[in-house]
Amino acid sequence: MKAYEIPGHLEVKGNHLTIGGVDAVSLAETYGTPLYVTNEDRLRDNYRRFSAAFPGVSIFFAAKSNNNLVVQRIFAQEGAGADAFSDGEIYLARMAGIPAEKILFTGNSKTDAELQYAIDSGVMVSVDSRDELLALSKLAKKAKKEVKIAFRVNPDVSADAHPKLATGLKVSKFGIPTKDIVSIYKEAKKLPGVNPVGIHCHIGSQILETAPYTEATNKMMDLVEQISGFIDLEWVDLGGGFGIPYQKGTKVPTPKDWAKAILPTFKARCKKIGISPELHLEPGRYMVADSTVLLMRVNTVKKAYKNFVGTDAGFNTLIRPAMYDSYHEAVIANKAGSPAKGEYTVVGPICESGDILATDRQLPVVEKDDIVALLDAGAYGFCMSSQYVGRPRCAEVLVHNGKADLIRKRETFDDLLQNQIMPGRLL
Ligand SMILES: Cc1ncc(COP(=O)(O)O)c(C=O)c1O
Numbered sequence: 110m111k112a113y114e115i116p117g118h119l120e121v122k123g124n125h126l127t128i129g130g131v132d133a134v135s136l137a138e139t140y141g142t143p144l145y146v147t148n149e150d151r152l153r154d155n156y157r158r159f160s161a162a163f164p165g166v167s168i169f170f171a172a173k174s175n176n177n178l179v180v181q182r183i184f185a186q187e188g189a190g191a192d193a194f195s196d197g198e199i200y201l202a203r204m205a206g207i208p209a210e211k212i213l214f215t216g217n218s219k220t221d222a223e224l225q226y227a228i229d230s231g232v233m234v235s236v237d238s239r240d241e242l243l244a245l246s247k248l249a250k251k252a253k254k255e256v257k258i259a260f261r262v263n264p265d266v267s268a269d270a271h272p273k274l275a276t277g278l279k280v281s282k283f284g285i286p287t288k289d290i291v292s293i294y295k296e297a298k299k300l301p302g303v304n305p306v307g308i309h310c311h312i313g314s315q316i317l318e319t320a321p322y323t324e325a326t327n328k329m330m331d332l333v334e335q336i337s338g339f340i341d342l343e344w345v346d347l348g349g350g351f352g353i354p355y356q357k358g359t360k361v362p363t364p365k366d367w368a369k370a371i372l373p374t375f376k377a378r379c380k381k382i383g384i385s386p387e388l389h390l391e392p393g394r395y396m397v398a399d400s401t402v403l404l405m406r407v408n409t410v411k412k413a414y415k416n417f418v419g420t421d422a423g424f425n426t427l428i429r430p431a432m433y434d435s436y437h438e439a440v441i442a443n444k445a446g447s448p449a450k451g452e453y454t455v456v457g458p459i460c461e462s463g464d465i466l467a468t469d470r471q472l473p474v475v476e477k478d479d480i481v482a483l484l485d486a487g488a489y490g491f492c493m494s495s496q497y498v499g500r501p502r503c504a505e506v507l508v509h510n511g512k513a514d515l516i517r518k519r520e521t522f523d524d525l526l527q528n529q530i531m532p533g534r535l536l
Pocket residue numbers: 171173174192215311313314315348349350351391392393394395488
């Protein structure tokens with residue numbers, strides 16, 4: 110068995126990679142490439158495994174990690190709420206069937222129009238600054254509504270994440286410093302239109318150790334202790350960030366490990382204070398990353414100073430390697446069981462040297478028209494893709510019970526033109 114195989118999900122059968130029992134090579138032939146393929150059962154398994162480790166905890170799926178309506182629909186069916194970072198994400202989550210009262214709007218630089226949209230939609234808001242608090246209060250008062258709010262705390266916890274993925278450090282743009290928290294809750298308590306019922310933090314993404322969560326829990330509970338005398342706290346939200354093993358063999362905490370790092374501390378501190386707020390968590394990556402492979406076709410194999418495999422997907426389709434030096438396992442889907450025969454660097458069709466998807470990988474002999482699968486592409490994959498270099502965005506497929514459904518159409522040249530306007534004088 111290959112290190113990346115997950116029984117029932119990703120398997121090698123007859124030298125081909127299969128996902129959810131469906132042959133990846135035949136999917137590439139039927140739907141074309143590049144193609145994101147997601148296994149519904151894996152989404153549900155991930156959700157159930159995570160929530161089983163956190164009994165009684167409310168899961169707010171971080172919608173930014175995968176904006177596909179079908180994916181969010183599946184989580185809605187599993188009982189998830191959503192962490193939405195924009196009005197557009199609130200809209201999508203509502204369209205996927207997630208009830209407004211289970212959506213937390215968490216942006217850090219919200220427009221008044223977005224705040225109005227949140228008020229009209231009836232969602233909760235995680236407030237990131239005093240300016241935002243005042244704007245929200247004014248708008249809610251005018252609309253004769255009361256919005257349930259939390260404040261996003263910057264707990265100053267170092268989470269050993271990639272510098273671009275750490276969000277809870279002093280230098281991070283997110284959240285309110287701990288020293289200002291008590292006074293802002295006091296101020297909010299007096300303002301019309303807002304009802305402070307929660308407290309929120311999120312310390313970073315792709316975190317691979319449990320200790321930062323215990324530290325964040327303690328720091329948040331220190332604040333809870335200080336505000337619980339005058340705030341009727343309904344919930345504490347510790348955010349997401351739970352990492353996954355992109356590099357096979359990397360030791361990664363399990364949901365039970367994460368739970369052990371958070372729950373006993375949370376419960377003990379609540380008991381000591383004499384309160385029983387709910388705990389909320391906002392996993393994104395953990396729920397979706399390993400449910401999805403990105404399939405792409407080899408256009409060229411070039412022996413230069415290195416062996417370059419040129420595919421039809423680049424950082425326009427999956428930006429993570431270019432943006433964060435992220436590792437995604439590369440598998441030749443039509444030779445998945447064959448032994449490695451050489452070292453290859455997989456690159457895309459974009460006019461930039463940074464357009465590299467996988468560097469110096471041991472792979473079977475790679476040839477034109479082979480299908481490369483990049484694994485763990487379900488988080489921050491399609492949703493961060495673009496039309497750079499005049500390439501329409503690709504399609505997405507969902508597999509379930511051995512069958513595939515197209516869940517997002519491949520864009521066409523018309524989509525490149527959509528919304529562009531030629532002034533009459535230039536016609
Ligand atoms: C507020 C908030 N919550 C949750 C998440 C989800 O993070 P992850 O996908 O690492 O679980 C993010 C993204 O980092 C976020 O900004």
